[in-house]
Amino acid sequence: MRSTLPTFNEVWQRQLRTRVLKQLQDFPAETKFLIGCSGGIDSMLLLHLMFFLCPEKITAIYVDHQLQAVSASWGEFVAAECKKLNIPCIVQTVTVASGNLEQQARHSRYAAYAQHLKDHEILVLAHHQQDQAETLMLRLLSGAGVDGLAAMKAIDIREDFTIWRPLLDVSREQICQWADDLNISHIEDPTNLDTHYDRAWARQQLWPLLTERFPKMQMALSRTAELMRDAQHILADVLSEDLKQCGDDKQLNLDKLSELSLARQRQLLSAWMKGQDQYRPSLDMVERLQREVIQAKPDAKTELHYKDFYYVRYQRQLFRLHRSEYVFDPNQYVGTTPIEIHPDLPLTLPSGEFCIAQAEYGLSPDLFHQTLHIQFRAGGEKVHLHGRVGTWPLKKAIQEAQIFPWQRHTIQILSKDNVILGVFTPNGFWLAQSAYCVADGWLPLRSS
Structure with missing residues (x-):
C-alpha cells in the first residue's frame, strides 16, 4: 500500500519532497528508518511523508514517558494511525529519572531509541526550523559556546547511532499548513503550553515578542546555527592539530x-x-x-x-x-596470596596481563607448578634487581622507573620461601637476583 498524497501546488512543498527524496537516495540502499513519533502534528506529518516516499523501509516508535495520565492513550493513537498505513509501530514505556525533567525525559527517550535501533537503521526525527531557533536561543541564554550554538544537525552522526532531521529548515507554519491540507490527525500535548518548561516559555512568551520586532528572526537564528556549524568544523581542524602537538x-x-x-x-x-x-x-x-x-x-x-x-x-x-x-580501595591491595605459574597460561594481575616467555637468563623452570607467593608491597622493601649492584630500596627503583603514583598500588612482589624472585609492575616484570636465576630460564612479559 502506498500513500495517496495529493499533488502539492505550493512550490516549497514540491521542493521539500524533492529534497527529502534526494537525501533518501544518498543513504546506502540497505538503510531503514526508525521514526520517532510523539503523535504531535510535526511527527505525524513526517510519518506520512516517509510513508509516501519509502513505505517499505520505515518503522515508527512512540516513547511513553508516563508523565501524564493520557500518555498511554497517545501511544494507542500512534499505533492505530500506523496500523491504518500498515507501518510497524513500537510503543516503549520508560521511567524518567528525577532532576531536570526536560533533560531526563530526553535522556530516557534517546535511550529507548537506541534500544530499538537495528543495524543499518537511522533515527528520523521531526525537528523543524522553530525547534532549531529555540534550541539556539536557549543555549545562548545558558552561555553555550560554538558547539552549543551549532544547535541541531540535519544529519547527526553520533557514536552509537545516526539521526536524520529532514524537516529542520521547514517552518512550523508550513508544517501546520501541509498537515491541514492532508487532513492528518494528531494530538495536542498540553505541556507545550506550560511555561514552567523552558522551551514552552520560549515558544509562548519570548517568541511572539521577538517575532513582532524581528519578523524574520526564526530564519535568522537558523542561519546563525548554520554559520556556527561552519565555525565548529574549522575549530575542530584547529583542535585536531593542537592535540597532535600537545x-x-x-x-x-x-x-x-x-x-x-x-x-x-x-x-x-x-x-x-x-x-x-x-x-x-x-x-x-x-x-x-x-x-x-x-x-x-x-x-x-x-x-x-x-x-x-x-x-x-x-x-x-x-x-x-x-x-x-x-580510585582504588586500599583494602583490596594488601596481603600475600599463593600462586602457581604455568608456562602456557597467562597471568592476569592488577598491574597488567603477563605471558610466560623463554629468556636467556631468567627464573628456573623448576619453579613451574610449585607454590609461590605474591604480595602487594607494604613499603620499606629492599630488593637486589638483576643488572644492578647490591640491594636497593624498591621505592627508589619505582621512582627511577617513573611509574605513575596512581599505579603504584598495583605493584606485587613474587617470592619463594621468603626469597624475592621479582616484582610485577605496570612497566613489566623486574627480575630479582637469586639462587633461582638460571641461563635459559623464563620470564613473565607484560602483554597489556
Whole structure:
C-alpha cells in the first residue's frame, strides 16, 4: 500500500519532497528508518511523508514517558494511525529519572531509541526550523559556546547511532499548513503550553515578542546555527592539530600547551575534557582545571574530579584518568596470596596481563607448578634487581622507573620461601637476583 498524497501546488512543498527524496537516495540502499513519533502534528506529518516516499523501509516508535495520565492513550493513537498505513509501530514505556525533567525525559527517550535501533537503521526525527531557533536561543541564554550554538544537525552522526532531521529548515507554519491540507490527525500535548518548561516559555512568551520586532528572526537564528556549524568544523581542524602537538586523549604536555595562545589553550582543554560526551564542560570547570591543577605550585598534589574522570598533573604532564584507573580501595591491595605459574597460561594481575616467555637468563623452570607467593608491597622493601649492584630500596627503583603514583598500588612482589624472585609492575616484570636465576630460564612479559 502506498500513500495517496495529493499533488502539492505550493512550490516549497514540491521542493521539500524533492529534497527529502534526494537525501533518501544518498543513504546506502540497505538503510531503514526508525521514526520517532510523539503523535504531535510535526511527527505525524513526517510519518506520512516517509510513508509516501519509502513505505517499505520505515518503522515508527512512540516513547511513553508516563508523565501524564493520557500518555498511554497517545501511544494507542500512534499505533492505530500506523496500523491504518500498515507501518510497524513500537510503543516503549520508560521511567524518567528525577532532576531536570526536560533533560531526563530526553535522556530516557534517546535511550529507548537506541534500544530499538537495528543495524543499518537511522533515527528520523521531526525537528523543524522553530525547534532549531529555540534550541539556539536557549543555549545562548545558558552561555553555550560554538558547539552549543551549532544547535541541531540535519544529519547527526553520533557514536552509537545516526539521526536524520529532514524537516529542520521547514517552518512550523508550513508544517501546520501541509498537515491541514492532508487532513492528518494528531494530538495536542498540553505541556507545550506550560511555561514552567523552558522551551514552552520560549515558544509562548519570548517568541511572539521577538517575532513582532524581528519578523524574520526564526530564519535568522537558523542561519546563525548554520554559520556556527561552519565555525565548529574549522575549530575542530584547529583542535585536531593542537592535540597532535600537545598529546593525545589521555595526556597533555603542559610545556607544549603553554606555547598555544590562551584562547586555544582553553578550547583544547574544553574539547579534551569533553572526550566522548555529547557536551563540553562549563567554562567554570575548564577554568578550575587551569587554576587548581595546571597553575598549582610545582610541589602541590593536585587533582580535579569531573564526571567519571580525574585530572592529575605529574611531571609537566596533565592526565585524564577514568575513576577505575585512579580510585582504588586500599583494602583490596594488601596481603600475600599463593600462586602457581604455568608456562602456557597467562597471568592476569592488577598491574597488567603477563605471558610466560623463554629468556636467556631468567627464573628456573623448576619453579613451574610449585607454590609461590605474591604480595602487594607494604613499603620499606629492599630488593637486589638483576643488572644492578647490591640491594636497593624498591621505592627508589619505582621512582627511577617513573611509574605513575596512581599505579603504584598495583605493584606485587613474587617470592619463594621468603626469597624475592621479582616484582610485577605496570612497566613489566623486574627480575630479582637469586639462587633461582638460571641461563635459559623464563620470564613473565607484560602483554597489556
